[in-house]
Amino acid sequence: MTVGFIMMCHEALDRASQVARYWSDRGCPIVVHVDARVARRDYDALRSTLESRANIVFSDRFKCEWGRWSLVQATQAAAGLMLDRFPKVNHVFLASGSCLPLRPVEDLIGYLDARPATDFIESATTEDVPWTKGGLDHERFTLRFPFSWKRQRYLFDGYVRLQRRVGYRRRIPSGIVPHMGSQWWCLTRDTLSQILSHPRRAQFDRYFKRVWIPDESYFQSLVRLVSENVESRSLTLSKFDFQGKPHVFYDDHLQLLRRSDCFVARKIWPRAERLYTAFLSPNAQQGNRAEPNPGKIDRIFAKAVERRRYGRPGLYMTSRFPRKNHENGLTCARYTVFEGFGDLFEDFPDWLKRTTGLRAHGHLFAPERVGFADGLTVFAGALSDSPKLRDYNPEMFLTNLIWNTRGERQAFLYGPRDTVRIGSFFPRDPNADILVISGAWAVPLFKSQRPFNEIRKEAARLQKIENAHLAYLRNSWTKARVQVWTMADFVESPVEPLQSIIEDVAVTRTNQVNEAPRMVDLTGFGQFLQSLRNEGMHPYLMGDFPADPRPESEAPRPRKPYVAR
Template sequence: MAVGFIMMCHDAFDRAAQVARYWAESGAPVVIHVDKRVADATFNDFVARFEDLENVSFCERFKCEWGTWSLVQAAQAGAEQMLRLHQVGHVFLASGSCIPLRPVAELDAYLEARPYTDFIESVTTTEVGWTVGGIDIERFTLRFPFSWKKQRRLFDRYVAFQRKYKIRRKIPAGLVPHLGSQWWCLTRKTLSAILEDPDRALYDQYFKRVWIPDESYFQTLARLYSTSIESRSLTLFKFDYQGKPHIFYDDHVQLLRRSDCFVARKIWPKADKLYKTFLSRKQGAQGTGEPDPTKIDRLFSKAVERRLKGRPGLYMQSRFPVKDRENGKTSAPYSIFQGFSDVFENFDGWLSKAVGARVHGHLYAPGRVEYSGGEQVFNGGLTDSAKLRDYAPRAFLTNLIWNSRGERQCFMFSPRDTQDVNWFTATDPNAQISVITGAWAVPLFLSDKNFAEIRSEAARLQRIELAQIDILRSMYVKARVRIWPMAEFIENPMEPLQSIIDEINPRATRRLTEAPQMVDLSGFGQFLQNLKNQGMQPRLMGDFPVGDDPRPINTRRGRPYLVK
């Protein structure tokens, strides 16, 4: 027989029994270690399940704890019993949460073709990149008498104490510390040499105070005796960025098959489909492919990235990102138009036809949210309540963009609106912000209010827009921002409008032939002069001489001349 299995079990005994029986009935001897902390009644019941199988036995039990020497002791006990009772060429260490992905016959054939090869991940501390916890070579030069999981405070303090006073242990002569996965498949010759080494007592004493010795004991000693090491495991396992193992579920069947590995861990105990599929006697040969877990590494990398960064623009209870460390503030591009609805009549209707996007009114208007079409409820159950919107104005915008993915969202903005999103939109790469400065004065010009009220309101709106323009010209801005003084814009509106449309819909082949209808600005220059005469200095409109009514330079309907 080419291979025997050592199983390390501590829970999910129904599943462990299924796997052990599968291997045993396939002709492979199995030695099982059961954690000594398991109740005697549970242990005895587990043992009774294998009374009909002569090639299943149980070794000496130890109380096992993560990252401690007890795990090495359990593996040693299982290996000694395996070598004593069975004539195997290789010994395969597995856990109770493992599952075979390929028949034992295929593993036998694979190992018989490589009778002198040890399959054990074994790399030096300078070459390993997966250690988690900030301890690499120090795990071999410091002492770790305290449990990292149960005595974390003592663990950290004792490590700090040893570092402060430069207390170091000597690594036994001839040993070069190596690290790797605890799930290995060693030849009988190499494993016997490790267990029968005359200096084993010295090595055991040393590794008792190494941190996580089950990831370094066999990995280091195999380098002393092996004639051919394949520094990889035949077991498929994956860890996340925190060093926690990925768990495989029923929907991972095809993923596990694609890896061509012989064994996988860690399997969810209730993954009925996985156990039924891979423990079936009818599964047949899976092929002769070389075990290659890198085939699925791309998927796991994406999973880790998704867990760390989330989906762009998605904010949810289970993963709320840290401010300014989001994976995108919003999920899709959107456009903000400031001053356009003041200068042009029915600008939102014209824009909707020009670009085929969803064009809203003033989403941040003081009274209510002005959704397109006058809707009261928008995608995702967003209501038009200004009170609810202003409770979390940035979350309102991110929700609106997320819930309307696939459709470009455009909306109007004004100094009259809630200003709490200015910094958020200015630093959002998805935002396209177009501003006609001073356009807020047009509704005041057309109103019939008392001029004293108009002057006061104009001063207030100008202060707000000046503060906003300062934000939009900040070095921290990531949005695509275009700013035109009102006088400059209305002289030739076609060129800026065309540039905006091209950016929103770059695939459009049709060019603009006319601008939307502009409001009547006759007397607007005199209106601005009256504000000056009353002591309010308009600063954002540009040059509007008194008596010179602003008119677009080009009013023809033909193809516009665009300067690029």
């Protein structure tokens, strides 16, 4: 017994000829169908190279189109010719002109001889498959599809809508349970003969002629009617992307294809010289008894599909610029935003760098310039400290900074004086750690020598901005990790929150705070807040600072850096 191959060819006929000769040399009968749309000159050239071989014949040509009945007609004609001309064939293997054998034919013959009555065809009901596209799963069997999806898309969609509107439903022939699966199968002679000579074949053909993509359902459905031993899988390695388009295999997939242990692979790039040389060379392959297992490489293809659909987290490209709220991660790595710390502590970025090992920037979104760490004017990825360039798209400025420094955690200061637009970006980012001392923006105003009327107006403006920002941070859809202290609570006991911050964000191993940042002298700050209230501005974000100054005898000693033991 032997296996016969049906080859459906429509392009790269030189490669199809090469594969046909390989199978022919090993005693396998072959029926070749060439799409009628292929130029007569190319068809004649293919015939001239193959027709001298007694085990290769050509079937009648049909003009084939994706998703149309003509593909089934061509397969029926080729299968009938195979059964008539080669009586010793026990299994018929359907392949395309872009298929490539991955294992010796002797492996395939031995495998099929051990299973002489088994049909290998992917065959599953519409409820059991996840790959149907365009919302047409069971409807592809109950509606009519006289128009081409590729050439007459407008008529195709309009006719589907019309049938849905009027409630039209086709009657499925009795005894037929619609099944779907890969077009590439390997059926026994007996099963294929029963399908082609079935007494109801004319009825089945009329029905499937108006089914959408019948080449993926005709044999898949009828095999369930006539066969008692169906293995619902294909012996051909064929992978598809999320759009239902086949993956193309190139030279660098050589080891991947070998690992699959499959007998045949589709779809091979015509110029993959290395693949054709490796798999068609007489001495390149060794016998292999392994069971075909495309699942070995499924994980790699799943990751490839995911990468194509979503890209890499935090990487923005002109080819895949995402819609808002549909990004695969706003940024690529964790970073920390300190709000109010730079106003309350005089040397906070330097202290943070020494204590935690973070790359500690100043105010990256300050209106006058970008406050890169160490006073740099150009940072990683040629990011400029120009506020004009940054403010053209501040979100992309930040994502570029995080992407260009991946592997090194970034931290920076932020406040209501900074570019306001970026303030709605942090809360949506799961990579953001946002630590806020609310109301600390009032400290620079307290230390300024500006007229008090200007201070009151500026304080009202900044408080309004920070209050709106805090509302973003407290929203139910916030994905960032957020912690907020009022300034009064933080100043009352600063060591404990500083210790928790260090433990959470430190890159270097730190057990406790051994050196504290230098806090701004806040003597008279409570009275300053009371003066703002007296002028009609209510500073509520700072917490409860005492308004009355302490008596001279109760005045605290000058504040020194404190150490926690």
